[in-house]
Structure formats: C-alpha cells, structure tokens
Amino acid sequence: MELAEAKAGTADERVEPHDSALLAVDGVTMRFGGVTALEDVSFEVARGAICGLIGPNGAGKTTLFNCISRLYDPHTGAIRFDGRPLASFSRHEIATLGIARTFQNVALFATMTTRDNVRVGAHALARGGFLSSALTLPLAGREERRLAERADALIEEFGLKAVADRPAGELPFGVRKRVELARALAIGPKLLLLDEPAAGLNHEEVDALGAEIRAIRDRRGVAILLVEHHMNLVMRVSDQVVALDFGRVIADGSPEAVRANPNVVRAYLGSAA
Incomplete structure (x- = not known):
C-alpha cells in the first residue's frame, strides 16, 4: 500500500517508457489558449491490461483520449503505441495501427x-x-x-x-x-478506447457491461483504456487505475491503492476524510 501510494505521489518524476508497454504516455502537455488541459502526463498500459482513467469533470480525460486518437497534437511530450511514436502516423492511420474507440454519445449511422x-x-x-x-x-x-x-x-x-x-x-x-x-x-484492435461506456445505462446494464469488458479482454487479449465516472465499474474491471485532476496524474496503481490514495479522496470529496 505504501509503495503504491509512493508511486502514485511521484507524478513529477519522469519515468522512461518501457519497450514492453503497449501504450506509453510520456510527459504529455496540452493547452487551449491560456488553459492547460493536460500537464506532464505520464503512464503506461501493458499489453492485454484493462486500465481505468478516472477524475472529476474537467480533469483532462477526454483531452487525453483525443491525443491518443490523434485528434489533438500535444504541445509537449510523446505518446508511443506498440513501440512507435504516434506522431509519426497520420490520423487516418490510427485504426490500421490497431487503436479503436467508442464515444460517450453513441456515434452510429x-x-x-x-x-x-x-x-x-x-x-x-x-x-x-x-x-x-x-x-x-x-x-x-x-x-x-x-x-x-x-x-x-x-x-x-x-x-x-x-x-x-x-x-x-x-x-x-x-x-x-x-x-x-x-x-x-x-x-x-490491440487497444480499445472506451469513452464513458456506462453513460445512460441502468444498473443491470452496467453489471452486464462490466462482465462484457472483462470478456472482451479475455477472449481477444486486447488492452482496454476506459474513461468512466461509474467508480464501482472501474474498480471492478480494471487491473490498473490512473487518476487525473486538473490535467495532472495524481495516482497510478492498483484499484485498491488508487481508491485509498488521499490525493484521489481529496479530488472527489474535497477532504482527506
């Protein structure tokens, strides 16, 4: 627990991406005018892992998704996928690299x-x-x-x-x-980006979704990066949880460690109690 929290509290320390990581986000900063949406964000997602990305509204979660999808180009930092820098590929090549995405507002024809x-x-x-x-x-x-x-x-x-x-x-x-x-x-895909998949679902549908997310990973070996406000779902299905607040990583570790991290408690509840 202490080790996990120590790791979570060192967002200012630069960790070199591992070649074995499927997705490596390294020092990504994204600004819109005078607003910093992401600041020095770094974390990795292993092959075949389910990683939950959490944070209050405005924490930068969707902005990060858009950087990984190449809809935005970060001002600084780099994102590597399967050992290759995403910046070296055009936007229309992202799907062929093995990155797929769903949207909070279902985007069907x-x-x-x-x-x-x-x-x-x-x-x-x-x-x-x-x-x-x-x-x-x-x-x-x-x-x-x-x-x-x-x-x-x-x-x-x-x-x-x-x-x-x-x-x-x-x-x-x-x-x-x-x-x-x-x-x-x-x-x-090798990586599936799920943008608030539980939004608009009832309790039974959320339970079924959690089972389906796990089953997709187990059947296909695909890594999943999940943005979700439904905390019970995130904690139940994730192998790793990354918490953002005001565009910075405040915790990165197991669901149990992140849930108990005082920085995460403060971000969601406004106090350490």
Missing part, C-alpha cells in the same frame, strides 16, 4: 442497419483499394465477403443477430452501445 454499421468498422481492414472496388475486380469481391463474414461473426458474438437488419436508430440505447462495441472491434 442511424439509418443504416446494425450489420452495415459493423461492416463500416471492418472496412479499415480492406486491402482492395478504391480502383479495384470501382472496377469490381475479383479482389474487391473477396474483400467484401471477408469483411461481411467478420461483421456477421461479431453480430453473433454480441447477441445482435435479432436486430442485424434493423436500422441502428430504432434500437434501444443499451443495444446501440453493443453495436458500437462490435463496430470498434471489427478491426481487431
């Missing part, structure tokens, strides 16, 4: 069917290219069949077969969340 939404996710893997598709070459046909098979397997895996041909906009909110998960996993 409402008029498209469940099956087609999942297939859209799989298209990042397509090898045929525009020319072969335009000319309906045999390669394009084989690619379409391969992507369709991948989408159908995910629909089966997530229990979506009964709604596969229904427009996504007609589905209940909890079901749409599962469709978005299936679509994100269609590329076979």
Whole structure:
C-alpha cells in the first residue's frame, strides 16, 4: 500500500517508457489558449491490461483520449503505441495501427442497419483499394465477403443477430452501445478506447457491461483504456487505475491503492476524510 501510494505521489518524476508497454504516455502537455488541459502526463498500459482513467469533470480525460486518437497534437511530450511514436502516423492511420474507440454519445449511422454499421468498422481492414472496388475486380469481391463474414461473426458474438437488419436508430440505447462495441472491434484492435461506456445505462446494464469488458479482454487479449465516472465499474474491471485532476496524474496503481490514495479522496470529496 505504501509503495503504491509512493508511486502514485511521484507524478513529477519522469519515468522512461518501457519497450514492453503497449501504450506509453510520456510527459504529455496540452493547452487551449491560456488553459492547460493536460500537464506532464505520464503512464503506461501493458499489453492485454484493462486500465481505468478516472477524475472529476474537467480533469483532462477526454483531452487525453483525443491525443491518443490523434485528434489533438500535444504541445509537449510523446505518446508511443506498440513501440512507435504516434506522431509519426497520420490520423487516418490510427485504426490500421490497431487503436479503436467508442464515444460517450453513441456515434452510429442511424439509418443504416446494425450489420452495415459493423461492416463500416471492418472496412479499415480492406486491402482492395478504391480502383479495384470501382472496377469490381475479383479482389474487391473477396474483400467484401471477408469483411461481411467478420461483421456477421461479431453480430453473433454480441447477441445482435435479432436486430442485424434493423436500422441502428430504432434500437434501444443499451443495444446501440453493443453495436458500437462490435463496430470498434471489427478491426481487431490491440487497444480499445472506451469513452464513458456506462453513460445512460441502468444498473443491470452496467453489471452486464462490466462482465462484457472483462470478456472482451479475455477472449481477444486486447488492452482496454476506459474513461468512466461509474467508480464501482472501474474498480471492478480494471487491473490498473490512473487518476487525473486538473490535467495532472495524481495516482497510478492498483484499484485498491488508487481508491485509498488521499490525493484521489481529496479530488472527489474535497477532504482527506
């Protein structure tokens, strides 16, 4: 416990990223005008680990997600994925590197069917290219069949077969969340970014989500970085928890150590008691 808290309290000390880490965030600072959203943020996520990213509103969690997704370029610091600097890749290459993301506000194509939404996710893997598709070459046909098979397997895996041909906009909110998960996993990512997946879900759905997050990791070996305000969910499913406050890391360790860390208690409750 003392060791974990000592580690959590040394956010000002620079830790060199390990080559074995799947995701290494090193000294990332992000500013918007005069506002510092992230300040010298450093932590690592191991391969196959579930890491919960917590903090009060405005702590910088979504900003960090957007840096990892390459929607933002940090002012200082670096982010390495699978040993390679993300800054050396363009934004449209992030999916092909093996990073997938869901959003707090479910981002599906409402008029498209469940099956087609999942297939859209799989298209990042397509090898045929525009020319072969335009000319309906045999390669394009084989690619379409391969992507369709991948989408159908995910629909089966997530229990979506009964709604596969229904427009996504007609589905209940909890079901749409599962469709978005299936679509994100269609590329076979190494890292899955989940942005407040429990938002809008009832207690039973949150319990089912926790089990599903663990099952996804166990079935696929994918690492998961989870931003979530539902603390019970985070503490139940995470192997590691990183806490942010005012854009800085205030704790990084096991769920038990972070839950008891006085800096985290103060950030959430305003006191050490």
